[in-house]
Amino acid sequence: VQQVFKQIFYTINAVALNNLLLRKDVCSWSTGMQLRFNISQLEEWLHGKNLQQSGAAQTLVPLIQAAQLLQLKKKTSEDAEAICSLCTSLTTQQIVKILNLYTPVNEFEERVTVAFIRNVQKHLEERNDPPQLLLDFKHMFPVLFPFNPSSITMDSIHLPASLNLDFLNKV
Numbered sequence: 302v303q304q305v306f307k308q309i310f311y312t313i314n315a316v317a318l319n320n321l322l323l324r325k326d327v328c329s330w331s332t333g334m335q336l337r338f339n340i341s342q343l344e345e346w347l348h349g350k351n352l353q354q355s356g357a358a359q360t361l362v363p364l365i366q367a368a369q370l371l372q373l374k375k376k377t378s379e380d381a382e383a384i385c386s387l388c389t390s391l392t393t394q395q396i397v398k399i400l401n402l403y404t405p406v407n408e409f410e411e412r413v414t415v416a417f418i419r420n421v422q423k424h425l426e427e428r429n430d431p432p433q434l435l436l437d438f439k440h441m442f443p444v445l446f447p448f449n450p451s452s453i454t455m456d457s458i459h460l461p462a463s464l465n466l467d468f469l470n471k472v
C-alpha cells in the first residue's frame with residue numbers, strides 16, 4: 302500500500318509541476334498559496350492514514366519548493382540567495398522558467414526583472430543539474446516484495462511425477 306501511494310504522489314507531483322512549468326497563467330503568488338494549501342492537505346491525509354513512512358510526502362518536495370518560489374519576494378540579491386538555498390530539488394532550468402513565467406495577478410505584485418533572473422542564474426552556476434525542464438510523469442518506482450522465508454526445508458518436498466519435472470535433480 303505504501304509503495305502504491307508513493308507512486309501516486311509522485312505522479313501528482315510530476316503532472317502538477319509540469320503544468321506549472323508550461324502555463325504562464327498559473328505562475329502567480331495566489332497559485333503558490335493554493336498549491337501549498339493543497340499539498341498540506343495531502344500531507345495531513347498521509348499522516349491520518351499512517352502512511353508518513355511510505356516516502357510519498359518526499360515525492361512532493363519539488364512541488365512544495367515551486368509553490369514556495371512563487372510566494373517568495375523576488376527583488377534583492379538576498380532574495381536571490383534565499384531562492385537558491387531553498388530550491389534544492391528544482392533544477393536551474395526549472396527555477397529560471399518559473400521566474401520567467403511569473404505573472405502578477407494584482408497591482409501589489411511586480412514582474413520579475415531580467416536582472417533578478419540573471420542574478421539567480423549567477424548564484425546557481427555552481428550546480429551540476431541535469432538539463433531537464435519537465436519531470437517524467439511515467440517514471441515507475443520499483444516494487445519491492447518482502448522476503449518471508451519458509452519453515453519447510455527443500456529436502457522434505459515431494460514432487461509428484463505427474464508434474465513431469467524429471468529434469469530437476471535433488472542435490
